Amino acid sequence: MNSDQTILPQMPFDVMAETYDEAFSFSEIGKLQREGVWRKLLPLLGSHQKPLRILEINCGTGVDALRLATLGHHVIATDASAVMIDQATQKIHDGVKDNLQFLQLSFAQLSGYNFNTTFDLVFSNFGGLNCIDKKELRQLDKDLARITNENATLFFVVMGKFCVWETTYHLLAGKWKTAIRRIKGESTFTVNGNTIPVHYYTPGSLNKLFGHYHHCYSHAVGLFVPPSYLESFFEKHPAWLKRLGKLEKKINSREWLSLLSDHYCTVLKKK
Secondary structure, eight states, X not given: OOHHHHHHHHHHHHHHHHHHIIIIITSHHHHHHHHHHHHHHHHHHHTSSSOOEEEESSOTTSHXXXXXXXXXXXXXXXXXXXXXXXXXXXXXXXXXXXXEEEEEOOTGGGGGOOOSSOEEEEEEOTTGGXXXXXXXXXXXXXXXXXXXXXEEEEEEEEOOSOOHHHHHHHXXXXXXXXXXXXXXXXXXXXETTEEEEEEOOOHHHXXXXXXXXXXXXXXXXXXXXXXXXXXXXXHSXXXXXXXXXXXXXXXXXXXXXXXXXXXXXXXXXXX
16 A cells, blocks of 8 residues: 555544544543543553553544553554644643654554664554554554564454444434444445545454464443444433443453444454
């Protein structure tokens, strides 16, 4: 994939960047979804006795990168969207400026980029990996193997091939094609006239594409908490959303639940 082909599909994210935090990051559903991710991520971070060198890919507006850096980790966060990176850079403050760097870098550009370091952890949140196909994921596996340390960890948050919330919602609305779009394995996403493919992966199918790493575990994210596009509905029913958030905190670690949720986190360790 050449650089022109890489930039064009990301244009929708440039359009979304200026309102992304308001529409998702700081929305009530968005905060609950992110809280669910961090409940899984914090124990992993805490298992290490020293600050980690972390690469975040598809970092968006930098909310997670900022928190990771605030915790004392050394973070390089990348995104293909120049506008997302601009929004993220504006969040840098004196407390993190020495251990946080944002770079405009697409998945395809990882192959030839020299970071001048190697990483203990690679983090990808909220479906960034769903924007690339199986061939690109296999290449990402090779690229990450080159720039990660021995025993490095991958922590990916991905949209699966079935979501109880999404399927039920769209079936009740009579939108049959939308209801089964994940099951089909691929759909499209369009903003401002630009369309990109979206690929859906089960934990098993995703893990097989990363041959340099072995699967440790997968957990559900967004089993009870609904998808973010239902924010306007739950603004009118905040008590319902609060109850769903409490239920989400009680989710146990049974891996099969990740087959039903809006997202799932999967953790892989370098072989």
